[in-house]
Amino acid sequence: MTIKIGDTVPAMTLVKATGDGPAPLTTADLFGGRTVALFSVPGAFTPTCSARHLPGYVDNAPAMKAKGVDEIVCVSVNDAFVMAAWGKSANIGDNVTMIADGNGDFSKALGLTFDGSNFGMGVRGQRFSMIIKDGIVAELNVEPAGAFGVSSAEHLLGQIA
Template identity: 65%
Template sequence: MPIAKGDRVPSATLMKMGANGPEPVDTDTLFKGRTVALFAVPGAYTPTCSAKHLPGFIEKADAIRAKGVDEIVCISVNDVFVMDAWGKSAGATGKVTMLADGNGDFAKALGLTMDASRFGMGLRAQRFSLLVKDGVVTEVNVEEPGAFNVSSAEFLVGQLG
């Protein structure tokens, strides 16, 4: 069953690129006492993800933070090296934190995976966004397959009031 409003975000370990290489990020620590806008993409460097999804959050980062969000996080079922390179090439540094869900464990725990095997990509995260306050989900926006509407930065800004 997919995560819903009012649910606590599951515990998992994601990865980020640190100054000395890959570093673990514990989701309990990431969300504790903070408001986080999290969005997931099916794959780094893929067309919609690179042309619209990530760029929208980079462009709207200041507006999102101005509405009380402490951090904006992008996750994908990719390795930490790919997520780091994609974030740098897209200009996400300082605006969007790029986290790798390398094995898809977090996406599975959220109940928000998709099978992209027909594209040679295997199990991936669905396209979605969440607003999380102190570890509890307050907004869930899951896209229909092939769509890009409710998980966008613009939509999330509207939900923030």
């Protein structure tokens, strides 16, 4: 079943890419008592993700934070080392927190996966964005296969109340 607006984000532990290496982070700690802009990409270093998706959130971070977003989080079915390297190469600074969903458990729990086996990628998280307020999904934008639009930073920025 796919998560929807009004649902609580599943309780689980993710892995945060840090300068000191991978660090466990519960969804309760990540989303509880705050407003988070979360976006998912099919893979680090992939063309659309690197050229448009992640840079859009970096560029729009000040505007999102001015509208009350406490943290911007990028999640992908990659390991924490890959997420850290991608963040560093994209010069994200403190604008975006890179979260690894290494086994795809979080994406599966959200009901937002696709099978990229034809591309040698296995099961991946779909391209989507959310506004999460105190652990509850307030906005949800899921892209059709191969599209990039409603999960963009610009679209999500327009949804932040």
